[in-house]
Amino acid sequence: MLTTEPLFLHFPVDDLPVVLTTDASDIGIGGVLQQEVNGQLRNLYYHSQVITSCQRKYSTMEKEALAIYKCLDRMRSFVLGRNIIIITDHCPLCYIMQKSIKNNRVNRITHLIQEYNIDKVVHIRYQYNCLPDYLSRYSKEQFDDIFDIEYGLASKNHSILSSATSNNDTNNLTSDSLVSSTNPNVLAVMTLRPRKNRVHYTEEPITDGHDVNNHHDYIGVSDSRHKRKTKLTSKLSQNFFDITKLQIEQDRDPKIHKIIKNISTTSRQHSFLFDDNLLYKLLSCQNRSNRIIKLIYLPSSMINSLLKACHDDPLTGAHFSTDRMYYKIRSHFWWPRMKATIQRYVKSCSLCTQFSIDRVKRYSHLRSIPPPVGPFALIGIDFCGPLPRTPRENQYVLIIADYFTRHITAISFPNCTAETAARALFDDFFCKFGIPSVILSDRGTHFQNKLMENLQNLIGYNHIYSTSYHPQTNGIAERFNATFVTQISKLQNAQHNNWDEHLQAVVFAYNTGVHKSTKFSPYELLYGRPARLPIHIPPREFTFLKANDYFEQLKKTLRIFHQTSRENILLQQQANQAYYNKNRLDSQLKLEDKV
Numbered sequence: 001m002l003t004t005e006p007l008f009l010h011f012p013v014d015d016l017p018v019v020l021t022t023d024a025s026d027i028g029i030g031g032v033l034q035q036e037v038n039g040q041l042r043n044l045y046y047h048s049q050v051i052t053s054c055q056r057k058y059s060t061m062e063k064e065a066l067a068i069y070k071c072l073d074r075m076r077s078f079v080l081g082r083n084i085i086i087i088t089d090h091c092p093l094c095y096i097m098q099k100s101i102k103n104n105r106v107n108r109i110t111h112l113i114q115e116y117n118i119d120k121v122v123h124i125r126y127q128y129n130c131l132p133d134y135l136s137r138y139s140k141e142q143f144d145d146i147f148d149i150e151y152g153l154a155s156k157n158h159s160i161l162s163s164a165t166s167n168n169d170t171n172n173l174t175s176d177s178l179v180s181s182t183n184p185n186v187l188a189v190m191t192l193r194p195r196k197n198r199v200h201y202t203e204e205p206i207t208d209g210h211d212v213n214n215h216h217d218y219i220g221v222s223d224s225r226h227k228r229k230t231k232l233t234s235k236l237s238q239n240f241f242d243i244t245k246l247q248i249e250q251d252r253d254p255k256i257h258k259i260i261k262n263i264s265t266t267s268r269q270h271s272f273l274f275d276d277n278l279l280y281k282l283l284s285c286q287n288r289s290n291r292i293i294k295l296i297y298l299p300s301s302m303i304n305s306l307l308k309a310c311h312d313d314p315l316t317g318a319h320f321s322t323d324r325m326y327y328k329i330r331s332h333f334w335w336p337r338m339k340a341t342i343q344r345y346v347k348s349c350s351l352c353t354q355f356s357i358d359r360v361k362r363y364s365h366l367r368s369i370p371p372p373v374g375p376f377a378l379i380g381i382d383f384c385g386p387l388p389r390t391p392r393e394n395q396y397v398l399i400i401a402d403y404f405t406r407h408i409t410a411i412s413f414p415n416c417t418a419e420t421a422a423r424a425l426f427d428d429f430f431c432k433f434g435i436p437s438v439i440l441s442d443r444g445t446h447f448q449n450k451l452m453e454n455l456q457n458l459i460g461y462n463h464i465y466s467t468s469y470h471p472q473t474n475g476i477a478e479r480f481n482a483t484f485v486t487q488i489s490k491l492q493n494a495q496h497n498n499w500d501e502h503l504q505a506v507v508f509a510y511n512t513g514v515h516k517s518t519k520f521s522p523y524e525l526l527y528g529r530p531a532r533l534p535i536h537i538p539p540r541e542f543t544f545l546k547a548n549d550y551f552e553q554l555k556k557t558l559r560i561f562h563q564t565s566r567e568n569i570l571l572q573q574q575a576n577q578a579y580y581n582k583n584r585l586d587s588q589l590k591l592e593d594k595v
Contacts, residue, residue: 023132024063030135031071314505327514380477
């Protein structure tokens, strides 16, 4: 069923009923939506979902009813307004639409599915309900590791789905004709998300003439071809921008070619520089000094790939704002009307349009908190969640935000207990960045408890708490929560349960982007230099300084960065206050006033 025709999913045809076949197991639910058109059975939608620990305690009837509800809810856009035939291997559910069932949970599900036009519920024997049964099982046995490889091939010794007919014609297959058998000549192909962050093998480089989206080119390959796996790649990041083609594309660009010709024929001073077979744009760095910097003149043919790398890629872009994207690009590249091009690209991003939110003005004036004296003098911590449970069982994210550099540390966890918070602070922050002077958090039980109090007394820092029911006290950590959820929503899969795979990439993209308040990136304020990114040209020469010289230079650089950053924070706070308080009434509270 998965390797023979029909291989592709179809859109439903109007005025014809659809058939939903479901099943439930102890660990998950599964369903397949099909439609018979001109005597041929078309596949419309597959759904597979792991159930929660609470749902695993349901009775068999409740699990089977839950499978029907979840599949209808997931396939809502396909089935709403159409006539539906439901096929299940649990006989008591055949009367779910005709009379009341002596089960409160099943009756509630019956009320929830009343909006659908369900013609009838048909029973099928469990041995013929193979495909939904297969989709409802999430095996944790040893052979499940084959699915960690993209387009993984099942073991020949493992039982798979195959056709019950001898001629392998699956166009006329129904749920009654599906059986489970062992066939060493057939390999079932399934792409699943790995439960762990692993490095994945891929085949040897594909030539430009191949379509990388054609999955069928990889089905049925011989064992000898699988031995030629020479490259390692991570599925967490795709570098759309190929810096090695820069010189070739510059030679092909007519505008760049014209500028190079003018430089070589005239002796007057230009705002461009042709050096080492590359054309650079010369600009004065007015914000920090009067020095001249040279930026690569990006040919028009490479602009779109750079914009993709700096916006769509989780590692370098992660769908952040126009300003962050502009500041990240302008430090290395230049082309005419660059900011306008970036603005148009971000505005045309469908994910940003869907998930980015507008903020509503609140009552009362804004009061700013003075910036700390330096990095990690004041940090804010906060739990974000619960989020959709991932295959790694993660549901919460602990956010640790530095109020001076705006540096973010984020760790995903299955829970948000006091022990989790204390261990994360010690392992992922204290042992890497040192002990902060002050920690600011809300008054949740995971932060305000005896364990955290003992940790505070043992290590030596002050732990202060935000005002009750006023999360704005811990504004930077709370604000990043909103940013994090929005950015993750643009990157996760359709099931919304692999957000933890993109967490560290999103945090890195945030830390390497220029912050609006400081005018520096958090990475730069912390380490005294900008981060190298996949879009940057590899260095062609190296300068080795003495350790003491580098130390003195780093101290001087950080001192200038921190002083400028503090001034920028104060200026930005004043600008924010003026903008926030404009046309807004201030609450004049007095003692004994009711609030």
